[in-house]
Amino acid sequence: xxxxxxxxxxxxxxxxxxxxxxxxxxxxxxxxxxxxxxxxxxxxxxxxxxxxxxxxxxxxxxxxxxxxxxxxxxxxxxxxxxxxxxxxxxxxxxxxxxxxxxxxxxxxxxxxxxxxxxxxxxxxxxxxxxxxxxxxxxxxxxxxxxxxxxxxxxxxxxxxxxxxxxxxxxxxxxxxxxxxxxxxxxxxxxxxxxxxxxxxxxxxxxxxxxxxxxxxxxxxxxxxxxxxxxxxxxxxxxxxxxxxxxxxxxxxxxxxxxxxxxxxxxxxxxxxxxxxxxxxxxxxxxxxxxxxxxxxxxxxxxxxxxxxxxxxxxxxxxxxxxxxxxxxxxxxxxxxxxxxxxxxxxxxxxxxxxxxxxxxxxxxxxxxxxxxxxxxxxxxxxxxxxxxxxxxxxxxxxxxxxxxxxxxxxxxxxxxxxxxxxxxxxxxxxxxxxxxxxxxxxxxxxxxxxxxxxxxxxxxxxxxxxxxxxxxxxxxxxxxxxxxxxxxxxxxxxxxxxxxxxxxxxxxxxxxxxxxxxxxxxxxxxxxxxxxxxxxxxxxxxxxxxxxxxxxxxxxxxxxxxxxxxxxxxxxxxxxxxxxxxxxxxxxxxxxxxxxxxxxxxxxxxxxxxxxxxxxxxxxxxxxxxxxxxxxxxxxxxxxxxxxxxxxxxxxxxxxxxxxxxxxxxxxxxxxxxxxxxxxxxxxxxxxxxxxxxxxxxxxxxxxxxxxxxxxxxxxxxxxxxxxxxxxxxxxxxxxxxxxxxxxxxxx
Amino acid sequence: xxxxxxxxxxxxxxxxxxxxxxxxxxxxxxxxxxxxxxxxxxxxxxxxxxxxxxxxxxxxxxxxxxxxxxxxxxxxxxxxxxxxxxxxxxxxxxxxxxxxxxxxxxxxxxxxxxxxxxxxxxxxxxxxxxxxxxxxxxxxxxxxxxxxxxxxxxxxxxxxxxxxxxxxxxxxxxxxxxxxxxxxxxx
Numbered sequence: 001x002x003x004x005x006x007x008x009x010x011x012x013x014x015x016x017x018x019x020x021x022x023x024x025x026x027x028x029x030x031x032x033x034x035x036x037x038x039x040x041x042x043x044x045x046x047x048x049x050x051x052x053x054x055x056x057x058x059x060x061x062x063x064x065x066x067x068x069x070x071x072x073x074x075x076x077x078x079x080x081x082x083x084x085x086x087x088x089x090x091x092x093x094x095x096x097x098x099x100x101x102x103x104x105x106x107x108x109x110x111x112x113x114x115x116x117x118x119x120x121x122x123x124x125x126x127x128x129x130x131x132x133x134x135x136x137x138x139x140x141x142x143x144x145x146x147x148x149x150x151x152x153x154x155x156x157x158x159x160x161x162x163x164x165x166x167x168x169x170x171x172x173x174x175x176x177x178x179x180x181x182x183x184x185x186x187x188x189x190x191x192x193x194x195x196x197x198x199x200x201x202x203x204x205x206x207x208x209x210x211x212x213x214x215x216x217x218x219x220x221x222x223x224x225x226x227x228x229x230x231x232x233x234x235x236x237x238x239x240x241x242x243x244x245x246x247x248x249x250x251x252x253x254x255x256x257x258x259x260x261x262x263x264x265x266x267x268x269x270x271x272x273x274x275x276x277x278x279x280x281x282x283x284x285x286x287x288x289x290x291x292x293x294x295x296x297x298x299x300x301x302x303x304x305x306x307x308x309x310x311x312x313x314x315x316x317x318x319x320x321x322x323x324x325x326x327x328x329x330x331x332x333x334x335x336x337x338x339x340x341x342x343x344x345x346x347x348x349x350x351x352x353x354x355x356x357x358x359x360x361x362x363x364x365x366x367x368x369x370x371x372x373x374x375x376x377x378x379x380x381x382x383x384x385x386x387x388x389x390x391x392x393x394x395x396x397x398x399x400x401x402x403x404x405x406x407x408x409x410x411x412x413x414x415x416x417x418x419x420x421x422x423x424x425x426x427x428x429x430x431x432x433x434x435x436x437x438x439x440x441x442x443x444x445x446x447x448x449x450x451x452x453x454x455x456x457x458x459x460x461x462x463x464x465x466x467x468x469x470x471x472x473x474x475x476x477x478x479x480x481x482x483x484x485x486x487x488x489x490x491x492x493x494x495x496x497x498x499x500x501x502x503x504x505x506x507x508x509x510x511x512x513x514x515x516x517x518x519x520x521x522x523x524x525x526x527x528x529x530x531x532x533x534x535x536x537x538x539x540x541x542x543x544x545x546x547x548x549x550x551x552x553x554x555x556x557x558x559x560x561x562x563x564x565x566x567x568x569x570x571x572x573x574x575x576x577x578x579x580x581x582x583x584x585x586x587x588x589x590x591x592x593x594x595x596x597x598x599x600x601x602x603x604x605x606x607x608x609x610x611x612x613x614x615x616x617x618x619x620x621x622x623x624x625x626x627x628x629x630x631x632x633x634x635x636x637x638x639x640x641x642x643x644x645x646x647x648x649x650x651x652x653x654x655x656x657x658x659x660x661x662x663x664x665x666x667x668x669x670x671x672x673x674x675x676x677x678x679x680x681x682x683x684x685x686x687x688x689x690x691x692x693x694x695x696x697x698x699x700x701x702x703x704x705x706x707x708x709x710x711x712x713x714x715x716x717x718x719x720x721x722x723x724x725x726x727x728x729x730x731x732x733x734x735x736x737x738x739x740x741x742x743x744x745x746x747x748x
Numbered sequence: 749x750x751x752x753x754x755x756x757x758x759x760x761x762x763x764x765x766x767x768x769x770x771x772x773x774x775x776x777x778x779x780x781x782x783x784x785x786x787x788x789x790x791x792x793x794x795x796x797x798x799x800x801x802x803x804x805x806x807x808x809x810x811x812x813x814x815x816x817x818x819x820x821x822x823x824x825x826x827x828x829x830x831x832x833x834x835x836x837x838x839x840x841x842x843x844x845x846x847x848x849x850x851x852x853x854x855x856x857x858x859x860x861x862x863x864x865x866x867x868x869x870x871x872x873x874x875x876x877x878x879x880x881x882x883x884x885x886x887x888x889x890x891x892x893x894x895x896x897x898x899x900x901x902x903x904x905x906x907x908x909x910x911x912x913x914x915x916x917x918x919x920x921x922x923x924x925x926x927x928x929x930x931x932x933x934x935x
Binding site: 073084085692696 | 885
């Protein structure tokens with residue numbers, strides 16, 4: 001293999017697939033660059049926020065003669081340092097993509113056959129409003145489900161749902177970090193807890209992959225910590241990029257809780273915990289001590305496959321570094337049915353080390369409403385204003401997923417999120433009652449919810465499916481009505497609070513006029529739809545500028561002020577850790593539990609699940625000849641969102657299945673071979689990536705590929721859709737369970 | 749002392765995210781399927797579970813004794829006033845001698861212009877205006893640094909005094925201006 005070929009195969013080797021082709025080819029000289037006439041150029045920089053993923057990183061958009069030419073990180077935000085990832089850099093490629101949705105459309109053929117007619121916005125709104133009216137009359141507002149990828153559009157999107165009295169409003173979070181949210185809520189009474197990676201000296205990741213699942217500020221903080229000499233330990237069945245930067249411990253899948261409980265066992269036995277912290281700020285330590293008393297390193301070795309000497313060594317190293325030591329609580333966390341207990345256990349061990357409200361530990365996010373509880377911090381920032389709405393009709397039923405019902409696990413599910421996979425089940429089974437219509441905003445259940453075929457079966461059963469997106473997604477292709485949203489580079493959005501150690505507000509504003517004039521921003525779409533549905537009173541503002549001003553005025557800020565830098569942080573305010581200088585400082589203002597304690601044992605969790613402290617549950621391990629199927633994120637794509645974006649598709653058009661070299665040898669599989677992956681219920685074709693970077697009993701692929709919408713012309717039919725193989729098992733707190741599937745692999 | 753621009757790549761800090769790859773494409777309007785820079789993965793090397801993996805950014809090495817300049821029949825490839833290797837597309841006839849001569853495989857024929865193309869350190873568009881090259885500005889992992897290696901106060905000079913650096917294919921005698929630091933990397 002020559003070098004060029006080598007590069008072709010190796011460039012995104014971590015994805016198993018090449019970056020494009022080389023520049024060589026039969027080319028004739030066209031026009032020298034300097035022959036292009038230079039005219040007067042008008043160049044501006046617009047400060048806004050990215051939306052190539054969910055993180056909303058601050059960006060600086062370069063606009064030349066009305067065209068976006070380049071996107072950089074916003075240098076006005078020190079945490080982001082003027083840096084943006086490959087996806088953020090690719091924004092113009094999405095903006096000008098001719099494959100974007102350009103007109104509202106109504107279905108004219110069978111679902112999934114791609115037959116649509118272009119309609120006016122008014123026709124689209126009228127169609128939706130009329131259909132919803134009939135469904136509402138016949139089955140009640142609760143029979144309409146709403147699901148979006150969480151974001152600033154939700155205020156408008158969800159208003160439609162609340163306006164018709166539906167309790168069934170969902171985010172995508174059950175497919176991502178929700179078990180972590182549940183854990184934090186149950187212990188601290190609040191989800192807004194973050195980690196100060198940059199100042200940590202010892203960081204342990206349980207599959208967390210900051211260097212491929214990129215959040216600019218957090219990724220930079222991890223790299224800063226490493227640069228300052230921090231040790232990074234990564235427990236993951238496969239060698240992620242993050243694992244390659246630290247000590248890789250290829251833990252047996254689904255056994256992380258055993259490792260964490262053994263850490264607790266060792267720390268308690270060796271009395272390495274922060275006794276004063278535990279006594280002063282926590283409750284339930286005795287029950288936790290009881291729960292881990294037999295979780296010895298020997299026991300954990302048997303569960304996790306990690307030698308007990310390694311478990312003891314890492315635990316001691318971690319304890320030595322306290323409180324600047326972080327066991328990370330994860331990001332994409334719906335791995336097993338009881339995943340939330342793993343997240344609780346992780347946070348319990350953290351709190352045993354007293355790493356709360358100190359540099360290099362965890363902290364309560366310091367938004368203005370928190371900082372103003374402290375006399376010395378008052379006056380730096382004021383909270384954003386809320387736009388008041390009239391009272392919504394009270395839903396007549398409970399939610400389909402049991403969210404909020406006392407005494408069952410649903411009690412623990414965050415109300416704003418819900419168990420989004422239950423929508424599919426309720427459509428198909430009619431339990432607990434029938435869902436007849438589904439409104440979907442910037443979310444792609446066919447790829448993002450487990451068991452794609454089952455999702456599709458459900459979509460086909462609906463009386464109404466409405467999808468608002470920028471592409472003809474794999475879900476949009478089954479919709480009755482498709483609403484084309486404009487891209488994030490063409491719209492305003494409500495100002496969002498991105499506070500960390502100090503308050504911070506970030507603006508998204510248009511960099512250019514609409515590229516496709518018949519697309520609209522989501523705020524306008526739902527306001528106009530709402531007006532068509534006689535819900536206009538719930539949208540009490542004229543336009544988005546008016547909405548934003550009403551947010552900013554109470555905060556003492558103005559839209560024109562925010563436009564100048566794109567971000568606002570209080571002048572002169574230092575990162576604020578409550579216990580930095582006083583290890584006994586009161587935490588009463590940051591813990592929202594009635595007990596005023598960080599609850600290791602939770603009465604609420606006991607009531608809901610009979611497990612007030614986390615208990616170990618052994619999950620099945622793959623039998624001989626089978627593999628555990630795990631998945632993850634890649635740096636050049638965002639989940640189900642970007643695989644058709646031209647420049648990113650060029651970098652990585654498909655994924656492949658990672659399989660250990662020894663395992664592949666046994667099956668006669670060579671690198672690059674066509675294979676068939678089977679769960680026993682579903683099959684998927686793919687290509688093998690034979691590697692030493694994965695456990696022999698595990699296979700892996702990156703998420704978001706294997707797309708079925710033919711209108712995603714670059715991505716269509718390429719690679720493996722992991723969720724086709726994973727069953728739609730709904731976890732204890734409504735989460736997806738993505739690590740529970742066992743598969744066989746054979747040569748195609 | 750005369751300016752000598754150089755780029756330092758701390759390989760251990762490269763996370764292979766390809767932010768540099770994409771930033772370069774937009775900064776320099778590099779056509780679809782073509783790249784002035786990219787950061788391919790090397791590895792995993794070793795045998796499970798004792799493995800290592802790293803990424804190594806590739807681009808024009810800005811040689812001070814550049815084979816591409818030597819072979820160019822039209823003087824399209826030349827050294828500019830700062831000693832950087834540049835291409836004058838008006839003079840390029842697309843003969844591809846330079847593509848063959850480059851030991852780093854860093855050149856290609858630009859599908860839009862038909863001329864030979866490669867990294868320029870973003871000199872005209874950015875460095876001459878006091879900015880860093882696009883790849884350096886957007887580097888997420890903090891792997892890339894750029895500046896005057898002759899200026900002891902520059903980032904690059906400071907790093908180079910602390911760490912041992914290597915040139916790619918030093919045996920070719922090309923005297924590159926890209927300094928690779930492999931501290932902390934298992935190869």
